[in-house]
Amino acid sequence: MAKRITKKITIVGCGPGAINYITPAGLECIHNADVLIGSKRLLDTFPLIKSGAEKIKIEKNYRPLLNKIILLSRTKNVVILVSGDPGFYSYARLVIEKLGRANCNIIPGISSVQFAFASIGKSWHDAHFVTLHGRQKGIDGLIKAVKKHDTVAALIDKSISLKTLAHELLMAGITKRKIFVCENLSLPDERVREFNPVSLQSADADGLNVIIILNQSCHSERSEESRPYKR
Template identity: 50%
Template sequence: MVERYKNKVIIVGCGPGLKAYISPKALYNVKKADILVGSRRLLKLFPGVDAEKIILEKNYNVLVNRIADWSSARQVVVLVSGDPCFFSYSRLIIKKLGRESCSIIPGISSIQLAFAAIGESWDDACFISLHGRDSEYAQLVKKAGVFAKVGILTDHKNTPAFIARQLLAGGIQDRRMFVCENLSLPEERILETDLASAVNIKTNGSIVVIIKKD
C-alpha cells in the first residue's frame, strides 16, 4: 500500500506587495512548496522557487477542492496578500480542510500599513471589506456612525468616491477620508480629504480607505 503523505497546507501572508515586507518565516515556508498557489502578482514575488505554480484568479471555488486533493501527497503552499486571517482565501481553505490541516504564516496586512501611513492607532478601529461585496453599505453606515475610525477594503467598483457617496446618502457627515493607494509600491499615494470632496476623487489600484471622525 502506498503511504499517503499528510502535509498541512501552508497559507502564507505575503504582505502588501513590497518584497521587503515578507517575513523570513514566510520565505522559508514558501521554499517548501511542491505546489505554489497564488495570484500572478504574488507568484512573481518568488521567481526562484522550484515548485509547480498554479494561478489563483476567479477559480478559487474549484481550486480549493484541488488543493485538498493535492495536499494528501504533496506540499501545497498558498500565497495570499496581506495577512491570511484578514479577509482572505484562507477562510475558504480552512472551511474545506479544517484548521488542523492548515498552517498559517501571518503577514503584514494592508490595514496595518494604512494606519501606519496616516500615523493613527488601529486598536480602536473597526473594519469592513467591500472587496467583491455589494451589499455591505448598510453595515458600513452603521459602523461609521458608531466607531471613530473605520478601515475599509475596497475594489474597482467600491471606490473611495462611491464609498463617500454612500456614506453621505446614509447621513454620515463630518468625517475625514484617508485614501491609501498602492501601499508599499512605487505608485503609493496617500490622500486626506472630506467626504464631500471625495465624491469626485479619481483613484487607481489597490486601496484601503480609512474614515475618521473629525
C-alpha cells in the same frame, strides 16, 4: 469533518505587496514549496524564487481548487499565498474550513489595514472593519459603521468609486470626517491622501485601496484636506 491529509499545507500571509514586507518565515516556506497557489499578482511577486515549483493561479476556481489542494498535499509541499494576513478576509478561511486546522500551517503577514494605519500614524486597536471587496452592496453596512464608530477601516476594490462613497456619506448626512485613501501600499505607486466627504467627491483611485474614516471630534488634529502623505 475535515479530511486527513498526509502533509500539512502552508498558508503564507504575503503582506501588502512589496517583497520586503513578507516575513522571513513566509519566504522560507515559499522557497521550499513544490506547489505555489495564489492570485496572479502574488505569483508574479515571486517569479525567481523556485523555478521547479508548480504554480496554480487562483481565479474564480477557488472552491473546486480546494479538492485539488487535498490531492496535491498527499505527495507535495503545497504553499498557498494570500495577500496581507491570512486571518483578515482571505482564502485561508475556506481552506482551513475544508482541510481542518490540524492540516494547515499558517504564517501571519502584515495586513493592508495595519500598513494603512501605520502610514497615517494612528492606532487601530479600536477600529471597526468593513469589507466592500467584491461586495458592492456592502456600502450600507459601511455607512452604518461610520455612524456608529469613530474609527472605521474599509477594504474596497474597483467595484466602488470614491465618488460613490462620497455621495453615500453626504446623503447620510455625514459631512465631518477625515477620510484617508491608502492606495497600493508598499508598492512603487503608493499614494496616501487625506480628504473630507466633500473633497472625496472629486477624488480618483486606482488599484488596491484601504479607506480609513475618522470622526473628527475624536481625532482632533490639525486638518489639511487632500494632503498627500509621504513616508
